[in-house]
Amino acid sequence: MTESKADELQQEGLRLFQEGLYDEAIRRFSEALEHFAEDGREVEAGEMLNNIGVIRRKQSRWEDALESLTEAHRIFARVGDLTREAQALGNVASIYAVLDRKDEAIKSWREAANIFEELGDRQRQGETLMALGLSLFKMGRRQEGVAAYQAGIAYLERPTLKQKFMRWLLAVQTRVLS
Numbered sequence: 001m002t003e004s005k006a007d008e009l010q011q012e013g014l015r016l017f018q019e020g021l022y023d024e025a026i027r028r029f030s031e032a033l034e035h036f037a038e039d040g041r042e043v044e045a046g047e048m049l050n051n052i053g054v055i056r057r058k059q060s061r062w063e064d065a066l067e068s069l070t071e072a073h074r075i076f077a078r079v080g081d082l083t084r085e086a087q088a089l090g091n092v093a094s095i096y097a098v099l100d101r102k103d104e105a106i107k108s109w110r111e112a113a114n115i116f117e118e119l120g121d122r123q124r125q126g127e128t129l130m131a132l133g134l135s136l137f138k139m140g141r142r143q144e145g146v147a148a149y150q151a152g153i154a155y156l157e158r159p160t161l162k163q164k165f166m167r168w169l170l171a172v173q174t175r176v177l178s
Helices: 005-018 022-038 042-058 062-079 082-098 102-119 122-138 142-155 161-177
Strands: none
Touching (some): 005 022, 022 042, 042 062, 042 082, 062 082, 082 122, 102 122, 122 142, 142 161
């Protein structure tokens, strides 16, 4: 099977993104989006919107990022791609948090964590709960934040050294306070 024009544009966009040429990458992803949409390849079109949203987030273009990521989420939900839907929700939540739309961020992270739980993806469920926990903690909801973070870190299948240390530290804290 030969690569379509949309696939070529997507690969070019990824290359440009990796080189840090964000505006050019957005142009390629936008072109690929049009081709994927014309070909009826909704999942791939959603991926292009997600890529555009991630770049806009890196550029601190929060409202633009939110628009792209929200549309990507809608597409993934409509086609029933739960993994991508949850990933897009997590991305949307991170934008809501930056925009100080805390309740929407918390709701989105919880929805994403629930989907990952449904899928049995403990690693991503844990990462999502940790992000939720940090956000709750920063909002002053310390106990709720620590509980969510602790639950998240327990789910991680491949924790980093820092995460292993935090897991140990939280376990010690729980034993001391019990």
